Amino acid sequence: MSEPILSAEGLHISYGHVDAVRGVSLEVQTGSLVTLVGANGAGKTSILNAISGLVRPRAGVIRFKGEDITKWPSHRMVKAGLVQVPEGREILAALTVAENLSLGGWHRGKTLRRNVDRMYERFPVLKERQKLQAGALSGGEQQMLAIARALIAEPEVLLLDEPSMGLAPKIVDEVFAVIDQIRQTGTTVVLVEQNARRALAAADYGYVMETGEISHSGPGRELLADEKIIEAYLGLS
């Protein structure tokens, strides 16, 4: 197997006295879609935030393209090509759609204009509403905006945290279609999802998390085929 583009080794994350993640190791191959699934509070978001530099792990090493990035500040991660679409989308509601998009290109001065135009082509609804305050968009449109905003930063690895949360089933389909398009363009995707069945079906490789640890891992379809895993860890969703 080739050198993974992103890896974590022995990751421990705690908040005060609460251990959110206990000794997690994972690997993400270039161009693949890797998913972390598991119940609420299993530590999925903590891992994503550690990779984004938003929380500091207590122990462990995170590597991106062979380099130890564990202690990098978040702005350096984004500049290097590790971009997160955060849980709850975190769009800037008082700013316009266009302003939100241009913030995505904070480190991409020269290509910003072109990237924004490309996103307007890809998400025509954002072009229609570019002058509107982002807070006025529907939940699904806000999620598209958050993804588009992250893509403008030209990520090599896109980290998606619960992109289907709170969306109607039809919109969830659209979000997963977009994720599929993104990886077809060669962008590596790490997807954190509570909607485990959808995520595993789309993923090349999956990690199942339970209370801060990885309980199972394997190719997405194999995990999905294992009824015991589905029942024990992923519920009926």
Next chain:
Amino acid sequence: MQQFMDGIFLGSIYALFAIGFTLVFGVLDRLNLAHAAVFSAGALIGIEGVTRLGISIWLAIPLVMIAGAVMGILIERIAFRPLGKRHDAHFGGLISSIALGTIILALLQARYGPDTRRFPPEAFPSTRFEFLGATVSLLQVVILVISVSLMLILTWVVAKSKLGRGMRTIAENPHAASVLGLNVNRITSTTFAISSALGAVAGVLFTLNVNAASLGLGHAVELKGLAVIIVGGMGSLPGALVGGLILGLAEVYAVNYVGSSWRDMVAFGLLFLILILRPQGLFGARKTREV
């Protein structure tokens, strides 16, 4: 007319002081109560430059801005950043900035002593001329020009520049700003530097205007600066400008028509009245923060 002019000149200095105050509040939601100490320090450093080093006031003003900017960066590093992760960071920063302000004043006292200092009379040409029936000094015109241009530049920076876009993003959602790859620490630091540079220049201009600087100088304007930004609408730059002008005018008219001992009474009474009529402040579009 004379009073109106005098009020505008005084008010523009208050506005310059308040605008630095409100900038930090608007962007970071923090009150920097060491701002008044920077104001005093700006005045005293400016006087030392002119009297002891013999430099011209035109060189002293940019030097004071740089000194102010450095102080702002230190204030952010010492009084605010270490407490930033606490859940009571607003209150913690408020208290630690009072402490740091007190330390700055003590350092100033150690260096300059407790006596009142002045710019030498020859520091500025005492040219006067008539304007619309009022006597106006060149100094007052210069004060107004400097204050207004600094405020215009700042307004442009906040509204149009990349730095300003970063400031507004952090003001709305610091977490999203980090996720988007903004260097939140650096933008915060820069905001403090700009705010304190303006506060320090305001100190020099104020001292030139009344021709006396003492350590307590900052305290006199601190409360007024707070009143101005509350009346203007917390975090609003045009609010600070208008609030400063109203306060300046109110003080000058009060001295002329009611007597100087009524000055603060009338000025603060007026501000109080504005707040009763418009509790969110003149330009307060700020919504209550989401929890």
